[in-house]
Amino acid sequence: MIMRSRMVRRSGRGAGAPVSCSQRLAASVALLASAAVVVVLIARLIDRPIALPVSVVAVTITLMAGWAALVGRGPRRLGAAVLAVCTLGALIAFAGVIGLATLLVTAGLLVASGIAARGAFGRHRPRGRQVGAARHGVLVVNPRSGGGAAGRHQLAQAALRRGIEVVTLTEHADLRSLAEDAADRGADVVGMAGGDGSQAVVADVARQRGMAFVCVPAGTRNHFALDLGLDRRDVVGALDAFDLAVEQRVDLGQLGDRVFVNNVSLGVYADIVQSDSYRDAKVPTAAARLPDLLGADRAAPDLRFTGPDGHTGSTADVLLVSNNAYQLHSLGGFGTRPHLDSGRLGVTTLCVDRARDLPALVALESMGAISRFRGFQQWTSPTLRIDSARPVSVGVDGEALCLPPPLELRSLPAAVRVRIPVHAPGVPPARPGLWGMFPALVRIVAGRSPA
Template structure:
């Protein structure tokens, strides 16, 4: 794709505790200086990103640039998938895990913006998730159990941001969390266990750098599954810091699985989260769609 591509920036001004609002005029000015044909649309409500992304493509946008955090990226991806348009990421959230996965500098959103002048394109896998309430797509990490309850708590925290918010929510949630009976079925093979959570990774990290599925790639046609079985809370606290380097997988209570279709059920209807947003309750089925989404990203070898 050449620099003649038409770009629609779908911006969330509330992302990153107001970072998005400050970034919007800078991105607009930079694109003008680079002579990039673009439009700028501002989200005002939670249903806007997907709708505005889809509308932008229908009006002729070749690239939809999601300005915001991982939730904004996931919502815009749902508006773009299947249209033939390309998704770009301008990181402006608190975690920006998917930007990191794509090889973008998550702390320099203007560097990501400059790529739009001559965008490098590669295709990534996406994940279709089906719950009793919804059918959605996601690009990063989804899951249920302990991590989904952490996400639910983190979304209500306003005085912290980024990694600190998720670490705080982890320990608040741990104090009241009880393990349950889960069954995860990977490509038709069932694995029952009593445990705390499952995370399904198209990419490797969430929560501002927690490498929950450290070997996950979004270009291999496979999903990585992190299963954490029941363990004493003191062991969880001791092991938790290792997730930032992906070394939690060394613990005997952690099992990593891989497959193309993953189904999860549990003794109670845990909320399911994907790309940081609630998408329904268990049971849920996750299916990988290989090379389904073109993205603007540098050709980073082995990007995670």
């Protein structure tokens, strides 16, 4: 079998959706406002050889950090916000030199640039064909997922008010059988309210039985819902997909006879997934466990596969195979996928020289900048085979398993019809790092994806 691979840029970001005219205009405003700040400072401090460069540097850092804080998420957003506040504070302390009027104009332009930058990154609205309401919609609810999210949001009651049949997953019931039974009873649309592992099972039944699928984010992290463009906080609102909706075909991934919607993790990362603290604190857990799992006394995982250069026998300390490529910033937090319809698996590997790489790896993981690590590599491929001399520990959509080799993975292109509410916010944009904000805005102005 010939496996053709395509390299993904080192940052791990794939091509996103087309950039709208409003996004291009917002990016232009952000850049023009930032340029105006520099012009104002030069005009005011042209005769101050020390104050001018200090002010320009402070403004530049404030701009970059402010953009990143407004666009980013999680720890990176917090870190950028702190940096922006500190550098802005330095400018305010410098007010006696640059003058109060100049300071106020500078602050106003900085705010305008930040607001415009946030608008430039926008969200990619769900694309697909408009479809009518379900004739016979069935929602399967896992009441234990997400710490009881379905119960907190009174999801079953809301579904019944909409005329949606509700099936509750009890402790000893088989999820696949419940979804298949819904198909046997004439359901044309089936939904799953639960975690990503449950989403995969029901989506696979929908694929096999010709039903449309609805994802209701009632799990813990709901990564699949995020990449579909759903608002993960609006659990009840996801039920609107049973009514007038946007329908699109998305890919699924397959490991042996098991389907996954997000990813399969192997090597060191599979051990991290099995940590008790992982579910509630992914990034800190990953950063904390890496030194032990990659210590000099720990043997490298026995994972053999074909790399992007076609070389058979490649290996890695971390191997992540995903349903479409991730924009990856950290091992613990994962990233986002700009699309779910490329028909290819995303493959991410991490090779670590234990004697010298570990401090840099832990630092970059903690900063959410793992893609800058020198042993980081990404590519895409429709299939991947993984060999090993022993059973392989894997995490499949976060579920820890141990499977016999070889592992055969493949993409199932356009496998399932997914219905998205017409009011869904859309897929999050690519979020570049602090120093990637300016080039990203320039690309948006040029009408290209920011990543």
